[in-house]
Amino acid sequence: MSKNLAATNIEQYLKEHENKELLRLITCGSVDDGKSTLIGRLLYDSKTILEDQLIAVKRESKKYGTSNEEIDFALLVDGLQSEREQGITIDVAYRFFSTDRRKYIIADTPGHEQYTRNMVTGASTANLAVILIDARKGVLTQTKRHTYIASLLGIKHIVVAINKMDIVGYSKDVYENIKKDYLQIYEKLTKSLKKSKDSIHTIDFIPISALKGDNVVQKSTNMQWYEGKALLEYLDTIEISKDINQKDFRFPVQYVNRPNLDFRGFAGTIASGSVKVKDEITVLPSGKKSRIKEIILPSIGSSSELVSIQEAFAPMAITLTLEDEIDISRGDIIAHSKDCLTTSDSIVAMIVWMDEKPLELGVEYEIKRATTSLNAIFEEIIFKKDINSWEEIKTDSLELNEIGKCRLSLTKEIACDPYNKIKGTGSFIVIDKITNHTVAAGLIIDATNSDKKKRVYTEAEIELNRYIRKHFPEWRCISIEEKT
Amino acid sequence: MIDKKRLSHLKQLEAESIYILREVAAQFENPVMMYSIGKDSSVMLHLAMKAFFPGKPPFPLLHVDTLWKFKEMIEFRDKRVKELGVELIVHTNPEGIKMNINPFVHGSKLHTDIMKTQALKQALNRGKFDAVIGGARRDEEKSRAKERIFSFRDKFHRWDPKNQRPELWNIYNTKINKGESVRVFPLSNWTELDIWQYIYLENIPIVPLYFAKERSIVEIEGAKIMVDDERMPIHLRKKAKIEKVRFRTLGCYPLTGAISSNAQTLPEIIQEMLLSRNSEREGRIIDKDQEGSMEKKKIEGYF
Ligand SMILES: Nc1nc2c(ncn2[C@@H]2O[C@H](COP(=O)(O)OP(=O)(O)O)[C@@H](O)[C@H]2O)c(=O)[nH]1
Ligand SMILES: [Mg+2]
Numbered sequence: 001m002s003k004n005l006a007a008t009n010i011e012q013y014l015k016e017h018e019n020k021e022l023l024r025l026i027t028c029g030s031v032d033d034g035k036s037t038l039i040g041r042l043l044y045d046s047k048t049i050l051e052d053q054l055i056a057v058k059r060e061s062k063k064y065g066t067s068n069e070e071i072d073f074a075l076l077v078d079g080l081q082s083e084r085e086q087g088i089t090i091d092v093a094y095r096f097f098s099t100d101r102r103k104y105i106i107a108d109t110p111g112h113e114q115y116t117r118n119m120v121t122g123a124s125t126a127n128l129a130v131i132l133i134d135a136r137k138g139v140l141t142q143t144k145r146h147t148y149i150a151s152l153l154g155i156k157h158i159v160v161a162i163n164k165m166d167i168v169g170y171s172k173d174v175y176e177n178i179k180k181d182y183l184q185i186y187e188k189l190t191k192s193l194k195k196s197k198d199s200i201h202t203i204d205f206i207p208i209s210a211l212k213g214d215n216v217v218q219k220s221t222n223m224q225w226y227e228g229k230a231l232l233e234y235l236d237t238i239e240i241s242k243d244i245n246q247k248d249f250r251f252p253v254q255y256v257n258r259p260n261l262d263f264r265g266f267a268g269t270i271a272s273g274s275v276k277v278k279d280e281i282t283v284l285p286s287g288k289k290s291r292i293k294e295i296i297l298p299s300i301g302s303s304s305e306l307v308s309i310q311e312a313f314a315p316m317a318i319t320l321t322l323e324d325e326i327d328i329s330r331g332d333i334i335a336h337s338k339d340c341l342t343t344s345d346s347i348v349a350m351i352v353w354m355d356e357k358p359l360e361l362g363v364e365y366e367i368k369r370a371t372t373s374l375n376a377i378f379e380e381i382i383f384k385k386d387i388n389s390w391e392e393i394k395t396d397s398l399e400l401n402e403i404g405k406c407r408l409s410l411t412k413e414i415a416c417d418p419y420n421k422i423k424g425t426g427s428f429i430v431i432d433k434i435t436n437h438t439v440a441a442g443l444i445i446d447a448t449n450s451d452k453k454k455r456v457y458t459e460a461e462i463e464l465n466r467y468i469r470k471h472f473p474e475w476r477c478i479s480i481e482e483k484t
Numbered sequence: 485m486i487d488k489k490r491l492s493h494l495k496q497l498e499a500e501s502i503y504i505l506r507e508v509a510a511q512f513e514n515p516v517m518m519y520s521i522g523k524d525s526s527v528m529l530h531l532a533m534k535a536f537f538p539g540k541p542p543f544p545l546l547h548v549d550t551l552w553k554f555k556e557m558i559e560f561r562d563k564r565v566k567e568l569g570v571e572l573i574v575h576t577n578p579e580g581i582k583m584n585i586n587p588f589v590h591g592s593k594l595h596t597d598i599m600k601t602q603a604l605k606q607a608l609n610r611g612k613f614d615a616v617i618g619g620a621r622r623d624e625e626k627s628r629a630k631e632r633i634f635s636f637r638d639k640f641h642r643w644d645p646k647n648q649r650p651e652l653w654n655i656y657n658t659k660i661n662k663g664e665s666v667r668v669f670p671l672s673n674w675t676e677l678d679i680w681q682y683i684y685l686e687n688i689p690i691v692p693l694y695f696a697k698e699r700s701i702v703e704i705e706g707a708k709i710m711v712d713d714e715r716m717p718i719h720l721r722k723k724a725k726i727e728k729v730r731f732r733t734l735g736c737y738p739l740t741g742a743i744s745s746n747a748q749t750l751p752e753i754i755q756e757m758l759l760s761r762n763s764e765r766e767g768r769i770i771d772k773d774q775e776g777s778m779e780k781k782k783i784e785g786y787f
Pocket of ligand 2: 074
């Protein structure tokens with residue numbers, strides 16, 4: 001690292017380090033494939049681990065250590081006391097390190113079957129997935145699962161790290177065979193998802209030993225036959241600036257800022273695309289139109305002067321003012337009038353179920369999509385995806401860690417995008433209205449207006465519905481009255 | 485080559501934190517922001533000012549005053565609050581005042597429990613806050629690495645590490661029942677280096693104790709404790725020597741060790757941090773008791 005520069009010219013160092021990129025990655029692998037060891041190695045070699053922490057880890061290594069090495073790198077990473085006693089990681093943990101080029105956030109998730117939920121959680125924010133394969137074991141069912149989830153969550157870059165190369169004598173053949181097997185299953189996956197191959201933008205392979213450090217930070221001298229980059233250099237140089245959609249402007253209104261009668265701003269974070277002053281915009285779902293008056297970049301200027309800019313882009317957190325006084329509230333989406341999104345009260349989405357209590361059809365759940373909260377009912381489970389065989393299975397229930405394609409009807413219309421196009425407006429969480437737990441993650445595939453709206457209820461039906469809702473609230477009957 | 489339409493890591497962290505703060509303001513009825521006067525709190529306050537500009541943050545700050553903070557911290561706090569025009573709640577445990585709790589007499593454990601842990605619980609119960617914004621970072625300590633950004637607490641302020649809500653994308657589940665609350669950590673993904681770089685870049689005021697200066701220091705059990713007032717027992721004060729020191733973290737003066745240093749500017753502090761081989765927690769006496777002690781405290785309802 002540039003510790004030297006920090007020592008000799010700190011001002012210069014600070015200048016160079018102001019402008020790093022942020023890369024989020026997830027490590028996937030089955031238990032004991034070496035995830036914690038790899039992360040520990042990255043932290044250690046990038047000098048993120050400090051002396052006093054190291055002493056603590058060395059002390060702990062003696063107590064809990066599963067490795068004969070001097071430092072058990074996994075212990076640098078595995079946090080909770082109870083977990084250390086069990087010797088395994090139990091949840092999603094976030095780790096940080098940086099190089100001269102980038103700041104990294106690693107989501108560390110375990111590979112147990114019952115923890116699909118954790119991997120989906122970690123993958124939701126990742127730009128890149130490192131899929132670990134134990135060189136002795138090769139491509140396993142779990143590898144298919146990890147690849148499927150990475151691709152479902154729209155991760156643009158996959159690196160397959162073939163680990164424990166030290167145990168297989170750093171053999172090129174072992175590496176080549178695993179690579180071939182992997183590409184085969186990947187081919188099958190893109191077919192099964194009916195996706196174009198570029199839905200994941202890059203796939204690369206690196207033979208490593210997390211324990212000994214081969215091809216992790218330094219290029220290995222034990223594998224001269226490998227011509228690619230060591231993992232860290234790979235991570236430092238992979239192009240990620242194109243990962244975010246910079247075309248379609250989407251601005252979910254988060255907070256209406258009215259500090260005084262003269263100012264009415266709409267605060268939020270740009271989900272995708274960019275916007276300029278004077279652009280013509282449409283507010284959804286209302287469809288009202290206006291133009292951008294000002295783009296205010298958060299500033300705390302000591303005077304009352306606003307700091308405004310001409311153009312803003314994702315993922316900036318800004319405040320917009322408009323030329324016309326139109327009614328806008330939290331949950332609305334502002335988009336360019338020329339490429340507006342559709343509104344709908346019925347969506348088809350991939351659902352990852354994350355709760356012990358299975359999905360119930362016909363029951364009202366709360367949905368949070370960007371800044372919009374609304375109620376929804378699962379009308380139908382179109383199929384359940386076997387995440388190991390990638391088969392589509394007919395079912396009428398979805399349980400913990402299962403993934404299915406579902407149709408939901410919503411209590412009001414929302415403007416939405418397919419997840420594949422724009423993550424920020426195409427993703428949602430499902431909340432149980434009684435326990436308040438987050439029970440599922442949803443990725444929108446398609447939005448189509450249901451014909452539910454076309455049905456006209458009679459006076460008697462509406463009366464009956466009202467009566468039931470009033471006197472039997474525990475039935476959780478939903479309203480059939482027209483919402484405004 | 486830096487693309488024109490790309491945010492640097494610091495700007496991206498800033499945007500994420502602002503998003504989190506706005507989410508709290510939009511979704512909770514009675515939020516509060518913990519203000520400990522340290523560098524992380526300074527950054528958090530700065531972000532809150534940005535998030536709601538040209539308005540003020542729509543929530544008050546809360547400082548739990550143990551009555552043993554460095555004098556300079558309290559001066560800094562009162563000055564900042566006035567300059568920015570934000571609301572500040574200060575709470576001290578009245579029972580602790582009655583008992584005249586003194587860390588030199590009662591020890592760090594009892595002092596921390598009564599003046600900090602109990603006081604915080606009192607302040608939160610009294611204020612009936614449904615969201616409590618804190619400046620903790622995931623890189624600070626191992627059990628934090630697994631904590632959510634919106635971290636659910638039951639009626640007794642307890643954290644259940646085994647039963648956390650999954651947190652996906654930037655969609656935060658803010659649903660709670662009456663009496664329950666969430667702790668919100670907008671700086672979760674910042675590291676100590678990010679914090680310092682951001683303070684430097686944005687010119688954020690911090691307490692002068694972070695900068696090296698000649699100060700009156702007594703060695704107590706290997707820690708460099710500064711003589712901040714007459715309450716330090718005379719037999720200790722007599723041993724005081726003038727040393728050039730600064731503090732990496734701030735807290736109660738009898739419990740916060742200084743480090744020898746010559747760093748008098750922000751770049752020098754950052755330089756020292758980059759070249760040092762010890763983490764910032766080193767000076768904090770309460771953490772040393774036991775590995776995993778923070779985790780225990782959090783399960784018991786400590787922040
Ligand atoms: N020989 C060898 N052992 C490894 C390597 N990577 C990890 N291990 C060992 O494999 C075991 C499991 O590693 P760990 O990192 O805890 O795996 P995790 O469950 O995926 O986090 C430990 O005993 C490690 O020391 C490697 O590259 N070579
Ligand atoms: Mg592990």
